[in-house]
Amino acid sequence: MGPVGVFDSGMGGLTVLRELRRRLPAEDLLYFGDTARVPYGTKGARTVRAFARQDADFLVARGAKLVVVACNTASAFAIDDLRAALPVPVLDVIAPGVATALARTRGGPVGIVATRGTVESGRYQQLLAAEIGEARVVARPCPLFVPLAEEGLLDHPVTRRMAEEYLAPLREAGVDTLILGCTHYPLLKGVIGEVMGPDVALVDSAEALSVAAAQELTRRGLRRPEGAGRAAARNEGRIEFYLSDLPWKFREVGALFLGRPIDEVHTVNVNEAAWDGGLAGIPARKETP
Amino acid sequence: MGPVGVFDSGMGGLTVLRELRRRLPAEDLLYFGDTARVPYGTKGARTVRAFARQDADFLVARGAKLVVVACNTASAFAIDDLRAALPVPVLDVIAPGVATALARTRGGPVGIVATRGTVESGRYQQLLAAEIGEARVVARPCPLFVPLAEEGLLDHPVTRRMAEEYLAPLREAGVDTLILGCTHYPLLKGVIGEVMGPDVALVDSAEALSVAAAQELTRRGLRRPEGAGRAAARNEGRIEFYLSDLPWKFREVGALFLGRPIDEVHTVNVNEAAWDGGLAGIPARKETP
Numbered sequence: 049m050g051p052v053g054v055f056d057s058g059m060g061g062l063t064v065l066r067e068l069r070r071r072l073p074a075e076d077l078l079y080f081g082d083t084a085r086v087p088y089g090t091k092g093a094r095t096v097r098a099f100a101r102q103d104a105d106f107l108v109a110r111g112a113k114l115v116v117v118a119c120n121t122a123s124a125f126a127i128d129d130l131r132a133a134l135p136v137p138v139l140d141v142i143a144p145g146v147a148t149a150l151a152r153t154r155g156g157p158v159g160i161v162a163t164r165g166t167v168e169s170g171r172y173q174q175l176l177a178a179e180i181g182e183a184r185v186v187a188r189p190c191p192l193f194v195p196l197a198e199e200g201l202l203d204h205p206v207t208r209r210m211a212e213e214y215l216a217p218l219r220e221a222g223v224d225t226l227i228l229g230c231t232h233y234p235l236l237k238g239v240i241g242e243v244m245g246p247d248v249a250l251v252d253s254a255e256a257l258s259v260a261a262a263q264e265l266t267r268r269g270l271r272r273p274e275g276a277g278r279a280a281a282r283n284e285g286r287i288e289f290y291l292s293d294l295p296w297k298f299r300e301v302g303a304l305f306l307g308r309p310i311d312e313v314h315t316v317n318v319n320e321a322a323w324d325g326g327l328a329g330i331p332a333r334k335e336t337p
Numbered sequence: 338m339g340p341v342g343v344f345d346s347g348m349g350g351l352t353v354l355r356e357l358r359r360r361l362p363a364e365d366l367l368y369f370g371d372t373a374r375v376p377y378g379t380k381g382a383r384t385v386r387a388f389a390r391q392d393a394d395f396l397v398a399r400g401a402k403l404v405v406v407a408c409n410t411a412s413a414f415a416i417d418d419l420r421a422a423l424p425v426p427v428l429d430v431i432a433p434g435v436a437t438a439l440a441r442t443r444g445g446p447v448g449i450v451a452t453r454g455t456v457e458s459g460r461y462q463q464l465l466a467a468e469i470g471e472a473r474v475v476a477r478p479c480p481l482f483v484p485l486a487e488e489g490l491l492d493h494p495v496t497r498r499m500a501e502e503y504l505a506p507l508r509e510a511g512v513d514t515l516i517l518g519c520t521h522y523p524l525l526k527g528v529i530g531e532v533m534g535p536d537v538a539l540v541d542s543a544e545a546l547s548v549a550a551a552q553e554l555t556r557r558g559l560r561r562p563e564g565a566g567r568a569a570a571r572n573e574g575r576i577e578f579y580l581s582d583l584p585w586k587f588r589e590v591g592a593l594f595l596g597r598p599i600d601e602v603h604t605v606n607v608n609e610a611a612w613d614g615g616l617a618g619i620p621a622r623k624e625t626p
Contacts (some may be wrong), residue, residue, distance in 0.1 A: 095582040293384040302595040
């Protein structure tokens with residue numbers, strides 16, 4: 049009964065971790081953020097695939113019974129590799145987002161906003177087109193959304209202006225549903241929602257992903273039983289944070305994404321690893337940010 | 338008589354390479370951009386120091402007779418380590434920038450704009466304060482300038498708006514000289530100059546650094562002789578590009594920074610390396626972007 053492992057290119061996956069904590073209060077959660085090599089969304093497929101494999105191996109080596117790929121770019125490029133290679137089930141963030149969008153659309157086109165890597169991979173587009181046809185799928189890279197979210201400019205004129213520019217083709221196409229295809233983007237939901245208008249459903253994959261994780265654990269008999277009342281409180285699972293770099297402004301950014309402060313992290317020095325062997329087995333160092 | 342090696346966290350150092358090519362036409366130049374792990378400016382000192390050491394080792398292993406640290410953040414955190422460790426001379430980008438600013442200032446405060454890492458390191462501030470006193474030094478991190486430059490938004494309303502916000506404290510302080518303390522920032526010189534006004538001297542370290550490199554080579558008897566007239570043209574040195582990732586939009590971004598197209602690059606897979614041994618000795622793969 050090990051922890052549920054979650055990895056992301058950096059801090060964005062904390063929005064997924066937050067949902068998992070809500071949905072699965074009794075589970076131990078193990079987070080790895082590859083903050084030393086973030087972002088993945090601007091980088092090529094081969095690089096992302098190699099990094100994702102190392103990240104996942106790290107979680108498995110630390111006992112993860114399920115690996116959740118919180119990063120959309122890693123999901124887009126690496127999910128097949130990871131499923132083939134890992135000895136535990138692997139969930140990606142794209143399939144639940146697509147399923148939610150298909151349930152929410154009222155027949156109009158479905159839009160996707162994501163990193164350049166995720167859009168170039170064509171993964172969202174393929175899954176959606178298989179159900180509703182290519183003509184009803186519109187994808188758009190929004191490369192500045194990640195740094196804007198990481199800088200905490202959630203409600204800044206510059207963020208609004210970029211949102212207007214990035215989202216214009218999606219508005220023109222008349223999408224009725226928009227997938228936020230990057231774990232950073234839920235932080236910008238306010239601005240994106242205002243620009244798209246109240247009739248467009250915004251799909252944040254984190255919630256759908258946490259439902260999928262709960263189902264997967266139950267189906268495989270891996271789910272940790274929850275208590276009730278005071279027993280439930282005593283039964284709350286632990287969360288452990290591992291990062292490959294302790295970035296500047298970690299306290300502010302981490303709390304922003306997770307929705308509460310992070311008091312303790314472990315750092316894993318990616319440079320001490322024999323990389324063909326992955327990150328597993330590297331001693332981690334405990335730090336107070 | 339090996340090449341002059343230049344490394345940067347990514348593509349920004351191509352602005353330095355361009356100046357070196359102009360100043361030292363006969364030299365062979367070898368560029369390494371750590372595009373798989375870019376940016377460095379948001380990351381912690383320990384991580385930057387480890388990456389910088391690997392980057393420099395790679396250049397030395399490929400025969401560099403001089404290593405130029407084009408990245409300000411790597412210069413800020415790693416220059417002492419690199420000088421102690423490498424068997425060849427090492428030039429950083431900070432000292433020439435400071436020297437140029439001191440020559441240009443007319444007695445007013447000197448400003449520095451840079452990544453968060455470079456500002457936090459205090460390196461520019463220390464070097465300047467030693468000459469003109471702490472009270473006349475103003476530093477300001479501009480974290481969004483790197484992604485804005487990489488997106489090619491050189492003359493965009495969003496870039497102007499961020500410049501106004503970031504530069505306001507420098508204008509209020511009345512700086513008469515402003516160091517562009519990140520290799521990406523020269524691309525934004527137009528907007529920065531307009532916001533600061535015509536009376537503020539903008540210092541781009543690349544030119545001063547190329548002068549320092551020429552002097553260092555001459556002083557050590559390492560400079561390759563230049564021809565004259567038609568001989569000079571025949572005598573032009575080669576440039577070789579090595580990157581750890583071939584990023585999306587490489588053609589556009591590379592040409593933007595270098596000032597001309599890049600037709601061929603070699604990629605070095607950082608994941609194939611035994612990292613305690615650095616990147617040296619990894620087979621590179623030739624690619625046409």
